[in-house]
Amino acid sequence: MEDHLKYDVAIMGGGLAGLALSIQLAKKNYSVILFEKEKYPFHKVCGEYISMESWNFLEELGVPLSTLNLPIIDTLNLTAPNGKSFRTKLPLGGFGISRYKMDNLLVSLAKQGGAQILEETKVNDVCFNDDKFIIQYISKKSAGSKQIEASSCCGAFGKRSNLDVKWNRDFVAKKNSRINNFIAVKYHIKTEWPANVIGLHNFSNGYCGISQIEEQKYCLCYLTTAENLKKSGNSIQQMQETILYRNPILKSIFSSSEFIFQSPVTISQISFAKKSLVENHLLLLGDAAGMITPLCGNGMSMALHSSKMAATLIDLFLSKKIDRKKMENGYQQLWRSHFSNRVVAGRILQHFFGSVLLSNLFVGAFKAFPFLAKNIIKKTHGKPF
């Protein structure tokens, strides 16, 4: 193999986790290559509310958040399917920015820092042999499959990728259940909604978030079961009108807003099942390591935080201070100590909010005992890192 095809670090997937990792390791002068199957900038299904726990970390990476005039969100407005609403201050709060803009800011920083970014390039396979990784990929710009070699390798390929299927990871092999067969839909809209409030509106077997992003636009994004779409003849429009609109607040938002996209961005086969953190010596980051239910609003912070943990351990490994086994074990221990309880709390909440009866009851209980809501929010969020 030629010299220029060897890297210290190979990263598969250029979402928040992969891009943040590439910036941190390129800053330490390691040779970094990142593969992203799409072309930046591009839209992604996400509620686009980032918990404040990530603010300092993003600024340290070089994202000039305080100059971007982004909406700061400090209040949650929760509505039940029957339209009853509950409002509370968020302990830490967050800010709004589209993934189109955020991922693009991060990729520019990664390139400036010296990471090699291969866009429109999909990784097809990774093998670990003789203490190194061989990564096979295919690029839109050139014919045929190519390969490179790397000393360390991370999977930051998100919720579900071709590699999950290829490796038949446990969560892919599991039969459809209440935690692993969701779909999600996202729009950008212009509407009337307070800039400091994130709305979380429940409906039968799902919930829809609304919050402001840059340029006074709003992100309107919902998660529901694949079953709800099937019941609606696989028509998103019909599902919205017959299921979401039963919550009067959602009916009003959908009917009175200006939709910026011609058609929404959508994804399917979302699973909140437990995932492995290391697979064939690859460290898994962000959603590839486990997904917290979106009603908790901090999957992005977990993705960023996991990149910081991985960067620390990979640095120790590449500078020969620890061996590969210690790197892998150390990463898993760190991940579990910070995220395991949050992910479990999110999964429990998801069950309650799927049911019309229970989410009506929950909102009623929060109105009577507001401290309950504050405690639940704390259990699903972390601290600045």
Ligand SMILES: Cc1cc2nc3c(=O)[nH]c(=O)nc-3n(C[C@H](O)[C@H](O)[C@H](O)COP(=O)(O)OP(=O)(O)OC[C@H]3O[C@@H](n4cnc5c(N)ncnc54)[C@H](O)[C@@H]3O)c2cc1C
């Ligand atoms: C409906 C919904 C709403 C959400 N709302 C919020 C919210 O408001 N706040 C919040 O904090 N979190 C939210 N989340 C969670 C958040 O979106 C994720 O946790 C976050 O995007 C994870 O980042 P990531 O880097 O792990 O993955 P991603 O951002 O998904 O990036 C993975 C990247 O890998 C690429 N890729 C995949 N396979 C390959 C391959 N083989 N080769 C090359 N590239 C590949 C993909 O194209 C993608 O760009 C929401 C999630 C959903 C489903």
